[in-house]
Amino acid sequence: MLSIRNLEVAYQDVVHVLHGVSLEVERGAVVALLGPNGAGKTTLARAVSGLLPIHDGSVTGGTIAWGDQSLLGLDSRARSAMGIAQVMEGRRIFTSMTVEENLVAGGFTKSARKHLRDRTEDAYAMFPRLAERRKQRAGYLSGGEQQMLAIARALMSGPELLILDEPTLGLAPSVRDYLRGVIADVNSRGTTVLLVEQNADLALDVSFYTYILEAGRVVHDGASSELREDPDIQEFYLGIHDGGRRKMQDVKRYRRRKRWLS
Amino acid sequence: MTQFAELTIAGLALGAIYSLIAVGFVMVYRSSGLLNFAQGEFATLGAFLMTTFAAWAVLPWPVALLLTVLVMMAVGMGIERVIMRKLLGRPPFIGSIVTIFVGFLLSVAVLWIYGSSTRAMPTPWDPVKIVEVGGVEFTLTNLVTILVAIVLIGTLAFVMQRTPMGMAMRAVADDQEAAFALGIPVERLLGLTWGIAASLGAVAGVFLAMFPRSATVAMGLLAFRAFPAVIIGGLESPVGAIIGGSALGLLQVHGEYYVNPHLGDFGIGFHLVLAFIVMIAFLMIKPHGLFGTKELERV
Numbered sequence: 108m109l110s111i112r113n114l115e116v117a118y119q120d121v122v123h124v125l126h127g128v129s130l131e132v133e134r135g136a137v138v139a140l141l142g143p144n145g146a147g148k149t150t151l152a153r154a155v156s157g158l159l160p161i162h163d164g165s166v167t168g169g170t171i172a173w174g175d176q177s178l179l180g181l182d183s184r185a186r187s188a189m190g191i192a193q194v195m196e197g198r199r200i201f202t203s204m205t206v207e208e209n210l211v212a213g214g215f216t217k218s219a220r221k222h223l224r225d226r227t228e229d230a231y232a233m234f235p236r237l238a239e240r241r242k243q244r245a246g247y248l249s250g251g252e253q254q255m256l257a258i259a260r261a262l263m264s265g266p267e268l269l270i271l272d273e274p275t276l277g278l279a280p281s282v283r284d285y286l287r288g289v290i291a292d293v294n295s296r297g298t299t300v301l302l303v304e305q306n307a308d309l310a311l312d313v314s315f316y317t318y319i320l321e322a323g324r325v326v327h328d329g330a331s332s333e334l335r336e337d338p339d340i341q342e343f344y345l346g347i348h349d350g351g352r353r354k355m356q357d358v359k360r361y362r363r364r365k366r367w368l369s
Numbered sequence: 370m371t372q373f374a375e376l377t378i379a380g381l382a383l384g385a386i387y388s389l390i391a392v393g394f395v396m397v398y399r400s401s402g403l404l405n406f407a408q409g410e411f412a413t414l415g416a417f418l419m420t421t422f423a424a425w426a427v428l429p430w431p432v433a434l435l436l437t438v439l440v441m442m443a444v445g446m447g448i449e450r451v452i453m454r455k456l457l458g459r460p461p462f463i464g465s466i467v468t469i470f471v472g473f474l475l476s477v478a479v480l481w482i483y484g485s486s487t488r489a490m491p492t493p494w495d496p497v498k499i500v501e502v503g504g505v506e507f508t509l510t511n512l513v514t515i516l517v518a519i520v521l522i523g524t525l526a527f528v529m530q531r532t533p534m535g536m537a538m539r540a541v542a543d544d545q546e547a548a549f550a551l552g553i554p555v556e557r558l559l560g561l562t563w564g565i566a567a568s569l570g571a572v573a574g575v576f577l578a579m580f581p582r583s584a585t586v587a588m589g590l591l592a593f594r595a596f597p598a599v600i601i602g603g604l605e606s607p608v609g610a611i612i613g614g615s616a617l618g619l620l621q622v623h624g625e626y627y628v629n630p631h632l633g634d635f636g637i638g639f640h641l642v643l644a645f646i647v648m649i650a651f652l653m654i655k656p657h658g659l660f661g662t663k664e665l666e667r668v
Contacts, residue, residue, distance in 0.1 A: 156550060157549075158546065158549060160458070161458055161545075161546055161549060163458065183549045183550060183552060184549075184552050184553075184554055186552070187551065187552020188552065192550070192552070193550045194550075195546070195547060195550055199544050199546070199547040200544075200547070201539065201540045201543040201547065202543060202544075203539070204536065204539055204540065204543065208539070208540075209540075211533050211536045211537075212533075212537050212539070212540035212548070212551065212553065213551050214533075215533055215534075215536070215537040215540075215551070215552075215553050216551070216552040216553070220533070223533070260551065261551065263551075264551065264552055
């Protein structure tokens with residue numbers, strides 16, 4: 108289980124991004140982290156996977172633990188060895204290398220090296236599109252295929268916890284639906300998923316539990332099916348309201364009502 | 370015609386040395402974005418170490434060369450571990466400036482250990498021996514230089530293209546953060562890159578110091594003449610480094626023979642300038658070189 112308690116993160120010791128975030132991800136679950144731009148979602152993902160130091164960020168308070176072991180002070184390689192993998196926002200595949208070479212690089216960690224062949228086959232079974240393009244340069248793949256490759260590459264290390272940072276960003280709706288299935292599929296094979304998303308519809312759909320992060324704080328959380336029925340969530344995140352043109356008065360009310368969130 | 374063929378072989382031999390230096394330079398640039406100005410000093414230190422192992426310790430020549438390569442690999446990895454790793458995540462130009470001082474440190478170390486005298490580079494073959502094939506004469510040293518460069522660069526290319534370790538190293542060069550996220554030991558692989566760059570530089574130094582030249586402290590400057598090779602080939606491309614290095618060697622040797630005499634007094638040493646004229650022409654017309662990508666930055 109991933110448990111984060113009162114996590115505070117600052118960049119360059121002055122830019123405070125997370126102000127005491129607590130959340131839990133049960134083993135085997137899909138948990139979504141939802142929030143607008145700049146809420147600190149990616150920062151939280153980095154704090155878990157150990158990428159903060161690269162961005163001159165550091166945990167200034169609180170704890171992060173995977174199972175009963177604290178992750179604080181471990182580098183990304185140690186966390187990867189513990190079974191934590193992250194698919195970064197923007198796919199970030201190795202564009203000058205072929206699809207297959209990307210997968211090999213993904214399986215370069217010590218514990219993964221002996222499973223290289225099996226896992227490559229698994230990846231191709233899961234994404235037949237990648238199998239067709241295994242010798243192609245990854246930079247020439249379409250956006251959707253690149254995202255498949257990024258997920259397949261992260262799975263090469265055989266992670267127990269997979270963090271997906273905005274996997275559907277900038278992709279066509281059909282690809283988004285496909286990835287929805289992929290997430291469920293990955294989860295059904297026993298991998299815990301922490302899904303960081305802006306797309307509320309998708310996040311609420313595939314996850315069991317959802318946290319809503321705004322301005323560095325968790326402002327709301329609950330079972331995804333319940334949140335979907337919540338009138339505030341419907342209004343602010345799903346864009347559902349009673350229809351008709353809105354008056355300025357209503358918009359003002361919107362701002363007033365949104366205060367409960369912060 | 371014979372003359373032209375002979376000059377071509379001599380040019381390719383010089384080009385092979387430049388290629389070794391340039392490939393090391395490109396490897397460091399690609400993996401960490403640094404322009405490694407210490408690359409020339411790797412050649413100097415390597416050449417002097419070789420004279421120590423082969424002439425002073427009287428080791429068999431191939432063993433001495435292997436030992437030189439291993440020691441220089443350790444030196445390269447040590448520089449990454451102690452100095453460059455502290456600069457990880459900083460803008461590359463800071464690291465590039467630091468390499469200038471690393472180069473100074475290395476040349477001071479050479480001065481301190483070996484003094485300012487020159488040393489002859491021992492060779493197991495007769496350094497003045499001439500081989501003749503179909504009327505074309507060239508020295509055995511030239512032939513060995515070309516062969517060693519082909520074997521070394523070929524092996525390196527195989528490792529980089531075909532082995533998981535090479536793929537992981539290319540992954541680090543492609544996207545360092547993504548490599549971190551996948552649990553790839555980025556720092557260790559960067560260290561290995563420096564080790565390889567240093568040992569390639571050392572081998573280049575060994576052959577650069579062979580008869581009629583010798584190992585001197587000023588060799589770092591000599592090796593720095595390989596810099597146009599990197600610009601011609603493109604900073605990011607190992608293939609470009611090889612082609613640029615060969616072109617540079619040919620340009621200098623042919624230039625010395627065919628161009629210099631026509632310029633009178635002005636022509637003395639003009640072939641060295643010629644390389645830089647071509648480099649400047651490339652910077653103006655094709656700034657990313659023959660094989661480089663467009664979004665290159667310059668220091």
